[in-house]
Amino acid sequence: MAVIDLEGLTKDYGDVRAADDLTLTVDRGEIFGYLGPNGAGKTTTIRMLLGFISPTAGSAQVLGADIRDRKALLEARRQVGYLSDDPGFDEEATGTEILDLHAAVKGGERRDELLELFDPPLDRQVREYSRGNVQKLGIVTTFMHDPDLVILDEPTSGLDPLMKQRFSEFLRAERDRGVTTFFSSHILSEVRRLCDRVGIIRNGRLVTVDPIETLLTRSGKVVRIHASESIPVEVLNLEGVHGLETSTSDSSGGNGSENGDTGDGDSPAVAGEQTAHFSECAFTFTGDINALLERLAPYDLLDLSIEEAPLEDVFMRFYGGEDDV
């Protein structure tokens, strides 16, 4: 069942189209990552889903409520937890006072349990809080009424690595209980660790919505080879070799070069002024690993590593090119 359902959702601020024809669904029990750089339209999308601003066009449903139906959305929002990128707590109030207020408005049956995990200094005024403590207080207010859906806008900003880890584990446990998470972020490593599917938004438009594995598969592997002998570069004239960098201690091959995409199937793997041989190389590989190993089999390798490409590379692939990626 779709917990969030966007259909052509669009928002204009004057001349700025902050959200452009967004269509996607988030299913029950899913952690959905909503990735994009600053100004991409993430917060605008979230604010429409919560009814803070109205769409210019299109529609959306949250827990079955049409966001344009004020009464239905208010009712649905009782089951929603929202962590803003700027919680805007009353600076004069203490943590305890803020939690009491939230509990009075929406309930707080999980308050104590959450405070065991995320422990802001409750007796102090929020004005004395560090960014991380504000965030911890925000996490408690978001989950304390045991919502079915949580919408989190950059939820880990300010948290130290230990707290980030704790928050990740907590979100996974919530998912196992059937809680749905819509998680906006520009931090790719945390999306990789946490999310089941990822939507990438850029200039208000959804560039792609994919399972995280698909993004990682598309991004390929980083391959590094170290050989005890010189290998002809032609060996890597293979579909799926990108950004080949070679070096050699061998006098026959020069000192190294970057060859760019080589294995597109049509063009020769090595054109122009590359080394003819290499003893060390690194490249991104989106092709068939078996074909690569077959090519390398005749050579004496000292080391071979095949690692997942950093998600940053995936991001660059979507953001680095032309407008209509």
Ligand SMILES: Nc1ncnc2c1ncn2[C@@H]1O[C@H](COP(=O)(O)OP(=O)(O)OP(=O)(O)O)[C@@H](O)[C@H]1O
């Ligand atoms: N109230 C507003 N009036 C005019 N333009 C706005 C308003 N709010 C946002 N925008 C513009 O809409 C676009 C999307 O902004 P939005 O805050 O949704 O992006 P974001 O992805 O959440 O960015 P960030 O990661 O920086 O929070 C930006 O160009 C922004 O300048």
